[in-house]
Amino acid sequence: MATLRTETKSLATARPRSRASAPSLSRALKVGLALVFLAYTLAPMAWLLVSSFQPRVRLFAKPPSWFPNKIYIENYRAVLADSSLLSALANSFLVAAFATLLSLFVGTLAAYAFARMRVPIKRPLFLFVLGSQMLPTMVLLIPMFVVLRYAGLLYSYAGLILAYLSFTLPYVVWLLRSFFISLPYEVEEASLVDGATRLQTIYRVVLPLSMPGFVSTGIFAFIGAWNEFLLASVLTDSDTKTFPVRLAQYIGQDTTAYETMFAAGIVGSLPVVLLVLVFQRFIVHGLSEGALKG
Amino acid sequence: MTEKPVERRRISRRRFIAAAGGAAGSAALGANAVGPFFLRHVSAQDQREITIAFDSPQFWKDQAAAFTEATGIKVNYEDVPFPQLHDRYLAAFVGGSSDYDVVHLRDDWVAEFGSKGFLEPITDRITPEMREEFIPNGFDYLSYDGQVYGVPRYLWLWQFYFNTDFVQEAPKTWDDVLTLAEQHTGDGAYGYIMTLGSTLSINHFTIHLRARGGELFDGRQPTFNSPEGREALQEMLAFIEKEVTDPASFELTATGNTMDIFNQGSIAMMLNTPQVFASANDPEKSKIVGKVKVALVPGATLPSASYSETGAIGIPAASKNKDLAWEFVKFVTTAEQQKQMALVLGRIPARPDVLNDPEVLEKYPNFQVVAEQSQYKMGMSVTLPESSEVNRVLSNELVAALRGSKSVEDALADAEEGVRRIVGE
Structure with missing residues (x-):
């Protein structure tokens, strides 16, 4: 605004x-x-x-009520008393954070190579990275299950983090390459002429200059991993399940506990909302500076 | 002595973010430090234990704990949201996993998983006495190609519910239901409501079709595009065209949602599943406490017909603990455990002795008509290995007819053509 x-x-x-x-x-x-x-x-x-903030009986009232006649906090009480829900939140944070950090680390180097360096069959390789985004997750589910099972990583945090890299990493490479291309190459040249190595140039020159893009890319990767459901629903167990999977447990065979699910949904969205608020400045800059270039 | 001036330091945003991130990361890692980061399910080889993946209600976990106490066999309980159970099992079976020793089964899953060799046949483990203890046809619903793959635990039976504010005596036929629905529609109330979202229109259609002696399939042959089928769909359409059915019916994708609307008190009659009675009589969830009655599902040319699914339990073929798993199956299907399940969860037990237990009937009067209902046709109507695809095609065509975008004749003909293409008949 x-x-x-x-x-x-x-x-x-x-x-x-x-x-x-x-x-x-x-x-x-x-x-x-x-x-x-x-x-x-x-x-x-x-x-x-x-x-x-409404009891279940009022959720289906006709006409629907936008303003509850009294604040009903029992739903939140139930959510906050549920240790499995809080544990799932912690799991989500752990997995999303690691997937984001790993994809930023690997993705930065790959994106820089695609943007600036001579790489054999660079264009087909980049199209392959982009193309991997086109595959529906459902298609990858069984192969991932089999691979993780044989690797002994099934139902582990590490297994899910690796699975999440399948969509966070191409996303990061794709976006960061655009940011890196938009930077003036002369600055990097000056750094290289002054004796910096390629890695030092990336760390001390390229990354600070593309910080808004770097942060906003990281946030979107984090949100993607935070919200992911399908892979987590199959590749985790009771101990490692993430928040979206735990949220789905309110849908039972008999009925759906909408009232508690809504309260849990609000609680579960708070970390991401907070993250976006804190990094809002970077996101706005990141979106407007170079996301569509290259 | 002069005091040293306190230096007021502003916390920069960067420092704040770093601190917040560090704290949150530490909290997350701390909370999960007890769980292995890389490897899961490392247990002693000599330990007697089984792993189950099933729905979340606490009762099932308590039952598993009771089994451990009774037998000394440890149970690892994976609670999986019910809508995800099928895909979870499928991934494990296709992926060659032997992680699960006991799985939940439904009639159509038996055909799907059994036809691919994912389930352990238990035909030889079932004694003649055991067969006698369960409802008639109970094991037939859980058989594929001559082999039994599951033991029934509960019935997911569709029953006829009505609100006594509108209807005092249960209608006998669907014509009666339509007449009553016309009488009680108006002033924001509807005489009837259906659950037509997802693939649930098939369940309604099955009930109307069976009331005329028809059936959806004869083996793998589709038989719904028949005079009985067209009459059944026409009858359903009449409820829509006469505007006596709540228009929300098309958006409802679960019987629980339909129940929530019924509980508001503006619907006279509906078909729904066993959870309604307890929910409608719970003041926290309902405005019609004490006003709900359940009756035999109305009929047409036959006195009655319904639709039911079986909640069963079976053993995957890949399980390495089949004998221990069978101990669990036997334990949870005993009369004592079935009674506990009925009392705590309100599920219809698959054993007639428990179904007729006075304590169970007192708590759930809606079970009283189950015995009579089970004399008429019920069970699932699509139990082919290709059920998922068949259900999608059939329900799309049924809804197209009910929305008026296709004629009844065209919808059923197109459905038959689509289904034949899938099943290769």
Whole structure:
């Protein structure tokens, strides 16, 4: 919204006073559209939040109630008292964090090579990395299960982290390559001329310059790993299951415990919301600077 | 003595992020330090233990603990969300895993897994006395190609429920239901509701078809595109066209969701599964406490017909502890354990002696009609190895007819063609 305000302000000042009504109409239209889009995007989350504070019997009321007549906190009490849910949250954090860090480490080097270095069959290789993103996860499920089983990593954190690299790593390589290409090569050349090694150049020059892209890529990789369900539902067990799998346990054969599931959903989304808030500046810059270049 | 001035240090954002990240990482690692990071399931070879993967309700875990106490055989219980059970087993079976010693089975899973050799036949383990102890046809539902693969634990029987605020006496036929539904639709209320999402339209269609003596399949031959089939679908369509059915029916993908709407008190009648009675009489979940009755499913040319699934238990072919697993199967299907299951979970027990137990009937009066209902046709209607594909094609066509985008005749003809293509008949 801040960006929008700045943009509209500069537009307004750039135009002659006699034509002031046109910008104000344009601004009203933009704000109106933004509000509609915001409402469309936030409505499900608002509904989730409101429902998490209602007893089950009110969830299916006709007409539906957007404003609970009283705040009902029993759902949250049940969620916070459930140690398996908190353990699943910790598992999710562990797996998503390791998958993100590993894919950033390996992906940075690979992306730099694709962006700057002479690599044999570079283009087909890069297309292969991108192409691996096109495969539906379902297709990879059984092969991954078999590979991890023979590797002795089935149901372990390490196994799931490796499985997650299958989608976080290509994503990181793809995005970071675009960021690296957008940087002026002269800066790197200067660093190399001054005697820095290639790795030092990446660490001291390229990465600081592409920090917004680096951080936002990492956050999106983290969110992808945090939310992943299908692989985790098969490659984990009771001890290693992640939050989305634990959340699905509210869906039983008899019925779905929506009220507790909603409260758990809110609790489980807090870490990601917090992460995005903290790194908001990087995400905005990262998205606008180079994500679509190259 | 002068005090040293306190240096006010601002915590930079970078420092804050690093500290927060470090703290969260440490917490996560600390919480999981007890679990091995790399290797799982390393246990002593001489230990008597089995592994089960099943649904989450606490009762099943307590039952496993009771088994350990009674036999000394340790049970590793993997709780898997019910909707994920099938895929979880499939991945393990296809991946050649011997991790599971006991699995949950449903009638159609028996055909799917049994036909591929993933399940251990238990025909020879079942004694004649054991066969007598369970409901008639109980083992037939769990057989494929002449071999029994599972022992029934509970029945997932579709029953007819009505709200006494609207209907005082149970209707006998589907024509009666339609007439009553017309009378009680209006002022925000609907006479009837169906569960037509996912592939559940097949269950409704099966019940209407069986009430006319029809069946979906004869072996692998589709038989639903028949005069009885067209009448059955036309009858369902009448409930939609006369606008006596809650329009939400098309969006409902689980009987539990339909139950939640019924519990609000604006629906007169519905078909649903055994969990309704307890839920509708729970003030935390329902506005119709004490107003729900259950009856024999109405009929058409036959007095009644229903649909049921079996909740069963079996042993994977790859299990390395088949004898221990069989001990578990026998334990959880004893009368004592079935009674506990019925009382705690409200599941319909697969043993008639438990079904007629006064304590069970007192707590769940909806079980009283089960014995009578089981005299008529029930069981699953699609139990082929290709069930998943067949269900998808058939339900799409049924819903197309019910939404009015296809005629009943065209929908059933297209469904038959699609199904024949899948099953190769």
